[in-house]
Amino acid sequence: FMIQALLDLYECTFDQKYLIWADELQTVQDELFWDHGYAGYFSTVFNQNNIIRFKDDQxxxxxxxxxxxxxxxxxLGMMLDNEEMKNKASQLLASFTSRLSEMPLALPEMVSALLLYHDSPVQVVITGTLENSETSELISVLRKGLVPGLIVMTTGEPDSFVCHKNGAINKMKPLNGRQAAYVCRGHTCTLPITSPSDLAIQLNI
Known part of the structure:
Protein backbone atom coordinates (compact mmCIF):
# COMPACT_ATOMS: atom_id res chain seq x y z
CA PHE A 1 0.00 0.00 0.00
CA MET A 2 2.90 2.32 0.73
CA ILE A 3 4.34 1.74 -2.74
CA GLN A 4 0.97 2.51 -4.32
CA ALA A 5 0.73 5.72 -2.29
CA LEU A 6 4.23 6.77 -3.35
CA LEU A 7 3.43 6.21 -7.03
CA ASP A 8 0.25 8.27 -6.64
CA LEU A 9 2.21 11.02 -4.90
CA TYR A 10 4.75 11.05 -7.70
CA GLU A 11 2.04 11.45 -10.34
CA CYS A 12 0.60 14.36 -8.33
CA THR A 13 3.83 16.20 -7.55
CA PHE A 14 6.41 14.74 -9.99
CA ASP A 15 8.91 14.82 -7.14
CA GLN A 16 11.21 11.95 -8.02
CA LYS A 17 12.07 11.22 -4.39
CA TYR A 18 8.74 9.39 -4.17
CA LEU A 19 9.61 7.27 -7.20
CA ILE A 20 13.03 6.46 -5.75
CA TRP A 21 11.43 5.41 -2.46
CA ALA A 22 8.84 3.27 -4.26
CA ASP A 23 11.61 1.53 -6.22
CA GLU A 24 13.54 0.82 -3.02
CA LEU A 25 10.48 -0.55 -1.21
CA GLN A 26 9.58 -2.77 -4.15
CA THR A 27 13.05 -4.31 -3.97
CA VAL A 28 12.57 -4.99 -0.25
CA GLN A 29 9.13 -6.53 -0.83
CA ASP A 30 10.58 -8.81 -3.50
CA GLU A 31 13.41 -9.93 -1.24
CA LEU A 32 11.25 -10.65 1.81
CA PHE A 33 7.91 -11.86 0.45
CA TRP A 34 8.21 -13.11 -3.16
CA ASP A 35 7.45 -16.80 -3.74
CA HIS A 36 10.30 -17.93 -6.00
CA GLY A 37 8.63 -21.28 -6.59
CA TYR A 38 5.08 -20.36 -7.58
CA ALA A 39 5.12 -16.54 -7.84
CA GLY A 40 3.03 -14.10 -5.84
CA TYR A 41 3.72 -12.60 -2.44
CA PHE A 42 3.44 -14.28 0.94
CA SER A 43 1.82 -12.36 3.79
CA THR A 44 4.75 -13.03 6.14
CA VAL A 45 8.53 -13.21 5.89
CA PHE A 46 10.29 -16.56 5.93
CA ASN A 47 10.76 -18.05 9.38
CA GLN A 48 11.97 -21.56 10.10
CA ASN A 49 9.40 -21.82 12.88
CA ASN A 50 6.49 -21.18 10.49
CA ILE A 51 4.96 -24.34 9.07
CA ILE A 52 2.80 -22.52 6.51
CA ARG A 53 3.08 -19.15 4.76
CA PHE A 54 -0.17 -17.78 3.41
CA LYS A 55 -0.93 -15.54 0.44
CA ASP A 56 -3.84 -13.10 0.40
CA ASP A 57 -6.25 -14.09 -2.35
CA GLN A 58 -9.31 -11.98 -1.64
CA LEU A 76 6.70 1.02 -11.67
CA GLY A 77 7.91 -1.33 -14.38
CA MET A 78 6.63 1.00 -17.09
CA MET A 79 7.89 4.13 -15.37
CA LEU A 80 11.41 2.76 -14.96
CA ASP A 81 11.38 0.46 -18.01
CA ASN A 82 12.16 -2.44 -15.67
CA GLU A 83 11.59 -5.79 -17.38
CA GLU A 84 12.04 -7.75 -14.14
CA MET A 85 9.12 -5.91 -12.56
CA LYS A 86 6.97 -6.39 -15.66
CA ASN A 87 7.77 -10.11 -15.64
CA LYS A 88 6.94 -10.40 -11.95
CA ALA A 89 3.56 -8.78 -12.61
CA SER A 90 2.92 -11.32 -15.36
CA GLN A 91 3.95 -14.24 -13.15
CA LEU A 92 1.85 -12.96 -10.25
CA LEU A 93 -1.28 -12.66 -12.38
CA ALA A 94 -0.66 -16.10 -13.90
CA SER A 95 -0.37 -17.63 -10.43
CA PHE A 96 -3.91 -16.46 -9.65
CA THR A 97 -5.43 -17.73 -12.92
CA SER A 98 -7.62 -20.36 -11.28
CA ARG A 99 -8.87 -17.99 -8.60
CA LEU A 100 -9.63 -15.28 -11.15
CA SER A 101 -11.42 -17.73 -13.44
CA GLU A 102 -13.53 -19.32 -10.73
CA MET A 103 -14.36 -16.27 -8.63
CA PRO A 104 -13.35 -12.92 -10.21
CA LEU A 105 -15.70 -11.04 -7.86
CA ALA A 106 -13.41 -12.02 -4.99
CA LEU A 107 -10.50 -10.12 -6.55
CA PRO A 108 -11.81 -6.92 -8.19
CA GLU A 109 -8.53 -5.10 -7.61
CA MET A 110 -6.62 -7.88 -9.32
CA VAL A 111 -9.10 -7.87 -12.20
CA SER A 112 -8.25 -4.18 -12.56
CA ALA A 113 -4.56 -5.11 -12.66
CA LEU A 114 -5.34 -7.76 -15.28
CA LEU A 115 -7.11 -5.18 -17.45
CA LEU A 116 -4.09 -2.90 -17.13
CA TYR A 117 -1.87 -5.79 -18.21
CA HIS A 118 -3.87 -6.52 -21.37
CA ASP A 119 -4.85 -2.99 -22.39
CA SER A 120 -1.39 -1.42 -22.93
CA PRO A 121 -2.06 1.77 -20.93
CA VAL A 122 -1.27 5.21 -22.27
CA GLN A 123 1.92 6.74 -20.92
CA VAL A 124 2.53 10.48 -21.23
CA VAL A 125 6.03 11.82 -20.66
CA ILE A 126 6.48 15.58 -20.46
CA THR A 127 9.89 17.19 -20.68
CA GLY A 128 11.14 19.59 -18.04
CA THR A 129 10.12 20.25 -14.43
CA LEU A 130 7.09 21.79 -12.75
CA GLU A 131 8.99 25.05 -12.38
CA ASN A 132 8.78 25.47 -16.14
CA SER A 133 5.52 27.13 -17.22
CA GLU A 134 5.34 25.19 -20.50
CA THR A 135 5.68 21.89 -18.65
CA SER A 136 2.98 22.94 -16.18
CA GLU A 137 0.60 23.92 -18.99
CA LEU A 138 0.98 20.52 -20.62
CA ILE A 139 0.41 18.77 -17.29
CA SER A 140 -2.73 20.83 -16.64
CA VAL A 141 -4.30 19.30 -19.76
CA LEU A 142 -4.09 15.86 -18.16
CA ARG A 143 -6.08 17.08 -15.14
CA LYS A 144 -9.08 18.01 -17.26
CA GLY A 145 -10.32 14.54 -18.12
CA LEU A 146 -10.10 10.85 -17.35
CA VAL A 147 -7.85 8.56 -19.36
CA PRO A 148 -8.18 5.05 -17.84
CA GLY A 149 -4.84 3.58 -16.78
CA LEU A 150 -2.94 6.73 -17.70
CA ILE A 151 0.66 6.89 -16.48
CA VAL A 152 2.15 10.39 -16.33
CA MET A 153 5.80 11.32 -15.90
CA THR A 154 8.12 14.27 -16.31
CA THR A 155 11.72 13.89 -17.37
CA GLY A 156 12.97 16.27 -14.71
CA GLU A 157 16.56 17.43 -14.98
CA PRO A 158 18.85 15.77 -17.58
CA ASP A 159 20.64 13.78 -14.85
CA SER A 160 17.46 12.78 -12.99
CA PHE A 161 16.68 9.35 -11.54
CA VAL A 162 14.05 8.75 -14.23
CA CYS A 163 16.43 9.58 -17.08
CA HIS A 164 19.07 7.33 -15.53
CA LYS A 165 16.67 4.38 -15.15
CA ASN A 166 14.64 4.70 -18.34
CA GLY A 167 16.70 4.96 -21.51
CA ALA A 168 13.70 5.83 -23.68
CA ILE A 169 12.73 8.76 -21.46
CA ASN A 170 16.33 9.94 -21.43
CA LYS A 171 16.02 10.45 -25.21
CA MET A 172 12.85 12.55 -24.94
CA LYS A 173 13.87 16.18 -25.38
CA PRO A 174 12.17 19.57 -25.87
CA LEU A 175 11.33 20.53 -29.45
CA ASN A 176 12.85 23.70 -30.86
CA GLY A 177 13.36 25.10 -27.38
CA ARG A 178 9.80 24.34 -26.22
CA GLN A 179 8.85 21.72 -23.64
CA ALA A 180 7.07 18.77 -25.22
CA ALA A 181 4.79 15.85 -24.39
CA TYR A 182 5.27 12.34 -25.76
CA VAL A 183 2.21 10.07 -25.81
CA CYS A 184 3.19 6.41 -25.80
CA ARG A 185 1.17 3.24 -26.27
CA GLY A 186 3.06 -0.01 -25.99
CA HIS A 187 6.45 0.59 -27.57
CA THR A 188 5.27 3.37 -29.89
CA CYS A 189 5.33 7.09 -29.10
CA THR A 190 3.97 10.10 -30.94
CA LEU A 191 6.16 12.86 -32.25
CA PRO A 192 6.74 15.53 -29.57
CA ILE A 193 3.66 17.68 -28.87
CA THR A 194 4.22 21.25 -27.69
CA SER A 195 0.66 22.59 -27.86
CA PRO A 196 -1.68 21.91 -24.90
CA SER A 197 -4.68 21.85 -27.25
CA ASP A 198 -2.98 19.30 -29.51
CA LEU A 199 -2.22 17.14 -26.47
CA ALA A 200 -5.88 17.29 -25.44
CA ILE A 201 -6.93 16.17 -28.92
CA GLN A 202 -4.42 13.31 -28.89
CA LEU A 203 -5.86 12.03 -25.58
CA ASN A 204 -9.51 12.78 -26.42
CA ILE A 205 -9.85 14.98 -23.34
Whole structure:
Protein backbone atom coordinates (compact mmCIF):
# COMPACT_ATOMS: atom_id res chain seq x y z
CA PHE A 1 0.00 0.00 0.00
CA MET A 2 2.90 2.32 0.73
CA ILE A 3 4.34 1.74 -2.74
CA GLN A 4 0.97 2.51 -4.32
CA ALA A 5 0.73 5.72 -2.29
CA LEU A 6 4.23 6.77 -3.35
CA LEU A 7 3.43 6.21 -7.03
CA ASP A 8 0.25 8.27 -6.64
CA LEU A 9 2.21 11.02 -4.90
CA TYR A 10 4.75 11.05 -7.70
CA GLU A 11 2.04 11.45 -10.34
CA CYS A 12 0.60 14.36 -8.33
CA THR A 13 3.83 16.20 -7.55
CA PHE A 14 6.41 14.74 -9.99
CA ASP A 15 8.91 14.82 -7.14
CA GLN A 16 11.21 11.95 -8.02
CA LYS A 17 12.07 11.22 -4.39
CA TYR A 18 8.74 9.39 -4.17
CA LEU A 19 9.61 7.27 -7.20
CA ILE A 20 13.03 6.46 -5.75
CA TRP A 21 11.43 5.41 -2.46
CA ALA A 22 8.84 3.27 -4.26
CA ASP A 23 11.61 1.53 -6.22
CA GLU A 24 13.54 0.82 -3.02
CA LEU A 25 10.48 -0.55 -1.21
CA GLN A 26 9.58 -2.77 -4.15
CA THR A 27 13.05 -4.31 -3.97
CA VAL A 28 12.57 -4.99 -0.25
CA GLN A 29 9.13 -6.53 -0.83
CA ASP A 30 10.58 -8.81 -3.50
CA GLU A 31 13.41 -9.93 -1.24
CA LEU A 32 11.25 -10.65 1.81
CA PHE A 33 7.91 -11.86 0.45
CA TRP A 34 8.21 -13.11 -3.16
CA ASP A 35 7.45 -16.80 -3.74
CA HIS A 36 10.30 -17.93 -6.00
CA GLY A 37 8.63 -21.28 -6.59
CA TYR A 38 5.08 -20.36 -7.58
CA ALA A 39 5.12 -16.54 -7.84
CA GLY A 40 3.03 -14.10 -5.84
CA TYR A 41 3.72 -12.60 -2.44
CA PHE A 42 3.44 -14.28 0.94
CA SER A 43 1.82 -12.36 3.79
CA THR A 44 4.75 -13.03 6.14
CA VAL A 45 8.53 -13.21 5.89
CA PHE A 46 10.29 -16.56 5.93
CA ASN A 47 10.76 -18.05 9.38
CA GLN A 48 11.97 -21.56 10.10
CA ASN A 49 9.40 -21.82 12.88
CA ASN A 50 6.49 -21.18 10.49
CA ILE A 51 4.96 -24.34 9.07
CA ILE A 52 2.80 -22.52 6.51
CA ARG A 53 3.08 -19.15 4.76
CA PHE A 54 -0.17 -17.78 3.41
CA LYS A 55 -0.93 -15.54 0.44
CA ASP A 56 -3.84 -13.10 0.40
CA ASP A 57 -6.25 -14.09 -2.35
CA GLN A 58 -9.31 -11.98 -1.64
CA UNK A 59 -10.07 -8.28 -1.95
CA UNK A 60 -12.39 -7.31 0.86
CA UNK A 61 -12.76 -3.92 2.51
CA UNK A 62 -8.97 -3.90 2.17
CA UNK A 63 -7.51 -5.15 -1.14
CA UNK A 64 -5.12 -8.06 -0.93
CA UNK A 65 -1.42 -7.33 -1.02
CA UNK A 66 -1.06 -9.38 -4.19
CA UNK A 67 -3.71 -7.36 -6.02
CA UNK A 68 -2.08 -4.07 -5.07
CA UNK A 69 1.36 -5.44 -5.95
CA UNK A 70 0.12 -6.52 -9.40
CA UNK A 71 -0.75 -2.91 -10.16
CA UNK A 72 2.39 -1.51 -8.53
CA UNK A 73 4.73 -3.77 -10.48
CA UNK A 74 3.18 -2.77 -13.77
CA UNK A 75 3.18 0.96 -13.05
CA LEU A 76 6.70 1.02 -11.67
CA GLY A 77 7.91 -1.33 -14.38
CA MET A 78 6.63 1.00 -17.09
CA MET A 79 7.89 4.13 -15.37
CA LEU A 80 11.41 2.76 -14.96
CA ASP A 81 11.38 0.46 -18.01
CA ASN A 82 12.16 -2.44 -15.67
CA GLU A 83 11.59 -5.79 -17.38
CA GLU A 84 12.04 -7.75 -14.14
CA MET A 85 9.12 -5.91 -12.56
CA LYS A 86 6.97 -6.39 -15.66
CA ASN A 87 7.77 -10.11 -15.64
CA LYS A 88 6.94 -10.40 -11.95
CA ALA A 89 3.56 -8.78 -12.61
CA SER A 90 2.92 -11.32 -15.36
CA GLN A 91 3.95 -14.24 -13.15
CA LEU A 92 1.85 -12.96 -10.25
CA LEU A 93 -1.28 -12.66 -12.38
CA ALA A 94 -0.66 -16.10 -13.90
CA SER A 95 -0.37 -17.63 -10.43
CA PHE A 96 -3.91 -16.46 -9.65
CA THR A 97 -5.43 -17.73 -12.92
CA SER A 98 -7.62 -20.36 -11.28
CA ARG A 99 -8.87 -17.99 -8.60
CA LEU A 100 -9.63 -15.28 -11.15
CA SER A 101 -11.42 -17.73 -13.44
CA GLU A 102 -13.53 -19.32 -10.73
CA MET A 103 -14.36 -16.27 -8.63
CA PRO A 104 -13.35 -12.92 -10.21
CA LEU A 105 -15.70 -11.04 -7.86
CA ALA A 106 -13.41 -12.02 -4.99
CA LEU A 107 -10.50 -10.12 -6.55
CA PRO A 108 -11.81 -6.92 -8.19
CA GLU A 109 -8.53 -5.10 -7.61
CA MET A 110 -6.62 -7.88 -9.32
CA VAL A 111 -9.10 -7.87 -12.20
CA SER A 112 -8.25 -4.18 -12.56
CA ALA A 113 -4.56 -5.11 -12.66
CA LEU A 114 -5.34 -7.76 -15.28
CA LEU A 115 -7.11 -5.18 -17.45
CA LEU A 116 -4.09 -2.90 -17.13
CA TYR A 117 -1.87 -5.79 -18.21
CA HIS A 118 -3.87 -6.52 -21.37
CA ASP A 119 -4.85 -2.99 -22.39
CA SER A 120 -1.39 -1.42 -22.93
CA PRO A 121 -2.06 1.77 -20.93
CA VAL A 122 -1.27 5.21 -22.27
CA GLN A 123 1.92 6.74 -20.92
CA VAL A 124 2.53 10.48 -21.23
CA VAL A 125 6.03 11.82 -20.66
CA ILE A 126 6.48 15.58 -20.46
CA THR A 127 9.89 17.19 -20.68
CA GLY A 128 11.14 19.59 -18.04
CA THR A 129 10.12 20.25 -14.43
CA LEU A 130 7.09 21.79 -12.75
CA GLU A 131 8.99 25.05 -12.38
CA ASN A 132 8.78 25.47 -16.14
CA SER A 133 5.52 27.13 -17.22
CA GLU A 134 5.34 25.19 -20.50
CA THR A 135 5.68 21.89 -18.65
CA SER A 136 2.98 22.94 -16.18
CA GLU A 137 0.60 23.92 -18.99
CA LEU A 138 0.98 20.52 -20.62
CA ILE A 139 0.41 18.77 -17.29
CA SER A 140 -2.73 20.83 -16.64
CA VAL A 141 -4.30 19.30 -19.76
CA LEU A 142 -4.09 15.86 -18.16
CA ARG A 143 -6.08 17.08 -15.14
CA LYS A 144 -9.08 18.01 -17.26
CA GLY A 145 -10.32 14.54 -18.12
CA LEU A 146 -10.10 10.85 -17.35
CA VAL A 147 -7.85 8.56 -19.36
CA PRO A 148 -8.18 5.05 -17.84
CA GLY A 149 -4.84 3.58 -16.78
CA LEU A 150 -2.94 6.73 -17.70
CA ILE A 151 0.66 6.89 -16.48
CA VAL A 152 2.15 10.39 -16.33
CA MET A 153 5.80 11.32 -15.90
CA THR A 154 8.12 14.27 -16.31
CA THR A 155 11.72 13.89 -17.37
CA GLY A 156 12.97 16.27 -14.71
CA GLU A 157 16.56 17.43 -14.98
CA PRO A 158 18.85 15.77 -17.58
CA ASP A 159 20.64 13.78 -14.85
CA SER A 160 17.46 12.78 -12.99
CA PHE A 161 16.68 9.35 -11.54
CA VAL A 162 14.05 8.75 -14.23
CA CYS A 163 16.43 9.58 -17.08
CA HIS A 164 19.07 7.33 -15.53
CA LYS A 165 16.67 4.38 -15.15
CA ASN A 166 14.64 4.70 -18.34
CA GLY A 167 16.70 4.96 -21.51
CA ALA A 168 13.70 5.83 -23.68
CA ILE A 169 12.73 8.76 -21.46
CA ASN A 170 16.33 9.94 -21.43
CA LYS A 171 16.02 10.45 -25.21
CA MET A 172 12.85 12.55 -24.94
CA LYS A 173 13.87 16.18 -25.38
CA PRO A 174 12.17 19.57 -25.87
CA LEU A 175 11.33 20.53 -29.45
CA ASN A 176 12.85 23.70 -30.86
CA GLY A 177 13.36 25.10 -27.38
CA ARG A 178 9.80 24.34 -26.22
CA GLN A 179 8.85 21.72 -23.64
CA ALA A 180 7.07 18.77 -25.22
CA ALA A 181 4.79 15.85 -24.39
CA TYR A 182 5.27 12.34 -25.76
CA VAL A 183 2.21 10.07 -25.81
CA CYS A 184 3.19 6.41 -25.80
CA ARG A 185 1.17 3.24 -26.27
CA GLY A 186 3.06 -0.01 -25.99
CA HIS A 187 6.45 0.59 -27.57
CA THR A 188 5.27 3.37 -29.89
CA CYS A 189 5.33 7.09 -29.10
CA THR A 190 3.97 10.10 -30.94
CA LEU A 191 6.16 12.86 -32.25
CA PRO A 192 6.74 15.53 -29.57
CA ILE A 193 3.66 17.68 -28.87
CA THR A 194 4.22 21.25 -27.69
CA SER A 195 0.66 22.59 -27.86
CA PRO A 196 -1.68 21.91 -24.90
CA SER A 197 -4.68 21.85 -27.25
CA ASP A 198 -2.98 19.30 -29.51
CA LEU A 199 -2.22 17.14 -26.47
CA ALA A 200 -5.88 17.29 -25.44
CA ILE A 201 -6.93 16.17 -28.92
CA GLN A 202 -4.42 13.31 -28.89
CA LEU A 203 -5.86 12.03 -25.58
CA ASN A 204 -9.51 12.78 -26.42
CA ILE A 205 -9.85 14.98 -23.34
Missing amino acids: DGAEPSGNSVAANNLQR
